Amino acid sequence: MTEIRLYNTKTRQKERFQPIDPDNVRMYVCGPTVYDRAHLGNARPVIVFDVLYRLLRHVYGPDHVTYVRNFTDVDDKINATALARKEAGAKGTLEELIAERTEETIAWYHADMCELRTLRPDREPRATQWIGAMIAMIEDLIAKGHAYAAEGHVLFSVDSYRDYGKLSGRSVDDMIAGARVEVAPYKRNPMDFVLWKPSSDDLPGWDSPWGRGRPGWHIECSAMAYELLGETFDIHGGGIDLQFPHHENEIAQSCCAHPEGGFARFWLHNEMLQVEGKKMSKSLGNFFTVRDLLDQGVPGEVIRFVMLSTHYRKPMDWTEKKREEAERTLRKWYAQAATAIGNGAPYQGVVAALSDDLNTAQAIAELHQLSLADDATTLRHSLQFLGFMGGDVPDWASVPAADLAALAERLASARADAMATKDFGQVDAMKSALLAAGVEVRMSKDGVDLVPGPDFDPAKLEGLL
């Protein structure tokens, strides 16, 4: 069996991955807060963990992996967006407007992520559907002395958990010094964080032992991961921006509620997609959405390819140059892979590259080698393994067959003329232009055949048409 090695943020080293139960490998990834279109940065973890999901399915079997990614649909940002709509005159109660907003955003999210050729996780729990589980977990934490109720709030007591800060390698004192913690009179320690907070009448709320209120963000993931994956599971993922405080808090809650479990064994974090050295983020306003790019005509597969060309633990930028390069490479590979015949398997070198802490850049280097070796069948299966080229060659990358046929006819007639005039200048010029575009020219008595080769670049044909 393929040995997978993954960098575990918890131990700060690459470790051999051995699932708790190879019949059910379990992974949880923090999903989006659904109040707006996903920006390109949000797409990075989706693509990264999609590659890991595909690798796990390849190694352990598609029916032996459970991938859970949540939707955070309880959040003050969602409430604020709905409130703004209401103030702008939208019809309906605030609750209806909130539901409308989240439904719409989830549908956009699915459509956009599908364009990036990412698989839907096995379960996509919505926080609003698991409130009961969150309340039960909070009650349990209070009973075990890890949380306390105060003024309608419930807070997690960080002093009650010795390992608090271990994931991010910080002490509680460092955190207080470095973080913008919300100081509140009812907190025993300024780092104590909210498990439950009261809701005013105009905000969404649920009845609880502490009055009408709503859960804090961190408890959502702990409760849903427990309900769907159990007290211990294999992998927990998300962006590195979530390592502290979100993941630190998830660990504290889950390990205190279920000390025998130990929560996630491997913690994987993707680095940030940046814009001029800064994290792409909604709050900084330096973002563009996946949909913006798709609307500009950038194929989802090209976005996927650009993302995979940088290792997930390195920061990266989106550039026009990377887009062009990705598009050119994929066109070439698709033309080549389209000629594949029969069944095959992904190239072992590609599987090995991914098994080495998802070395997608190396996997792409391996694909270049397959392309050079003109191994169309292995190239096709390796591309599919990486999530490219689901079925036929997509329109944007397909060879314009009609164009090639027209060129073949023109070349044939130019050749007929040249036979009479003995001036082969135009024929030679056309042939060299075709060769430069990566098209193989086969001339015989019966006619002219133009065959796109591995370096075929349709853009270079434009001058000829």
Ligand SMILES: Nc1ncnc2c1ncn2[C@@H]1O[C@H](COP(=O)(O)OP(=O)(O)OP(=O)(O)O)[C@@H](O)[C@H]1O
């Ligand atoms: N620039 C980025 N690069 C890579 N991953 C990111 C980036 N920004 C957010 N993420 C990841 O996207 C996922 C969804 O996060 P979430 O919906 O909370 O984003 P957000 O907080 O609304 O975005 P923002 O940080 O722009 O406000 C998380 O796993 C998060 O780590």
Ligand SMILES: [Zn+2]
């Ligand atoms: Zn989470």
